[in-house]
Amino acid sequence: MKGSSVTSSAQLTEITVQQVAGRIGAEISGVDLREELDEATVAEIRQAVLTHRVVFFRGQDLTHAQHIAFGRRFGALTRRPGKKHGVHPEGHPEILTVDPKRDTERYGADFEEHYRRKWLSPLAGWHSDLTQAVNPPSLSILRAEKTPDFGGDTQWTNTVAAYEGLSAPLREFVDGLTAEHAFFTAVHLRHSDERDREILKLYCEDPQVAVHPVVRVHPETGEKALFVSPGSTTRITGFTELESRHLLELLFQHLTSAEYTVRFRWEPGSMAFWDNRSTCHLAPTDFAHLDVDRVMHRVTVLGEPAQGPDGFVSRLVSGEPMRAW
Template identity: 45%
Template sequence: MSAVAERTTIQVRPLTPVIGAEISGVDLRQPLDAATVAILKAAIHQWRVLFFRDQPITDAQQLAFGRAFGPLTPAHPIAEGLDDHPEIWQRKAAEYKSRRPDVTVPSAPPPRDNKGWHIDITFVANPNRYTILRGIDIPAYGGDTLFANLVRAYDGLSEPIKRLIDPLKTVHRTSGYDRAGSGKARRDGRATGPFVSLHPLVRIHPETGEKVLFVNPGTTSHIVGLKEPESRGILEMLINEITRPEYQVRFHWSPHALVLWDNQAVAHAGPIDYAHFDLPRVVRRITVAGELPQGPDGFRSQALEGELFNVLG
């Protein structure tokens, strides 16, 4: 089959009106040509998160897929990746329990925890652009992931609130959860934090120009220049906004599934029910390098403590 004929088989099937689409008709074991990458980029900017099923790829093929969208970062600013692939961060469901020892069954999340909702790695000044997560060992049930559209969350705010938050800046810092298990030195000699960064509360999407509500539950500590009760009240209101069900899509994992999402415009939570099941669940994640977020007033994020998220290539 010719490359042109193969490209015509790509199908984008939206899952909700506001976020999420399943992609079929592409084999991720094969290198992606420029036209295919362009189709996928257009889809991710429209639907924010793309789901690929039945993709039995190797670690090397996952890395090649990621590099089609830009340079890759190390696995994580604090934790290290696999010995043979430092770009890959492997996560097991059991680790969520060990890193959140306060979680038991039944449980109630601590204040502002919001059941694990977050944007990836915003405690650095240059969070990753895209995240690519691949299922390795997937249970028959449980372990679902939720995704929320942060552009729609901003759009849903009233105009007076938009005017209030557009110029505001926030501090993002590593939490106790981020630092858990980070006591040992890295093999590559890089510092393991702490990391603290100054970000706009609203960022401009660098590819689409849209305004994005850029608040990260558990990592955004406060709004600069406001009194503590004011900061807490506004952040709680905005966190409630980004976790509204109408901005979400829920993904039920299956063997050999892979998810690509726009970390510049998406918050996610998962596995959302890790405290309630003991089945094995293993995923491997890579991240595509991003840039310093920019606010509506032109302000660009700044590192207050710790290094930038570097690039491996």
């Protein structure tokens, strides 16, 4: 594929957007994200995210403050309700640090294994960020600080392409459905014992649950996307347990098909910037057995309740909505 480029006269930088897979993903070069970007450059990056669903940057050696400042160019950053905001760098609560070694300190040495043993399907790790909230974040920006020499790649799937890849009668059928989303109790994650409740209590005080449309109309592009994921969808509303499990299984298998995905190899200074309204992603599961450091930092941009093709708007079941910092 040919890349597109736009020259911003104010900064005399040339941004290049190079598509990297057939249905999703592009690499952006020619921009230094440590700088204060002009409006045209911010608009170009936003458009690339909308078009390609996830974009990648290399060699961006940002400080935490620069990461936060970059994120704020795209909207208010999200703040989880309650006092617990996960692991974050000292003085920067807007950032969520993703570091399995810190999770081990927090949740116990066997946390990873305990968690994985609850998975009922290898697809269980696929999710869109924080869809248990009635207003999940629209955008996520993840920056790599320390990465292993091998292992730890992240994958994304294009949920607009996946929706469009369904047969017409099935598209029409799912257009009118709604589904419940919750953290830790998704259909592919059976959490039930005392240890689970302890981990959940450490993770959040007031677990969020929301009902979203199964098909989401993208508020910026008007495209329709599948809005269910193995990691957080618990059931289709109004269906029996059996009906719900079978239909979700079909949708989960479809939306994680390799044809809709892209895989990214991280290096220190790599960044991925994705649209949670048109993607799901899979956190890596192939490096827990390696004694390596992998430290990532994420900011998320405040989103809005999802809207379905029939006008249904996400409903809060429990917990509080995400707020802005």
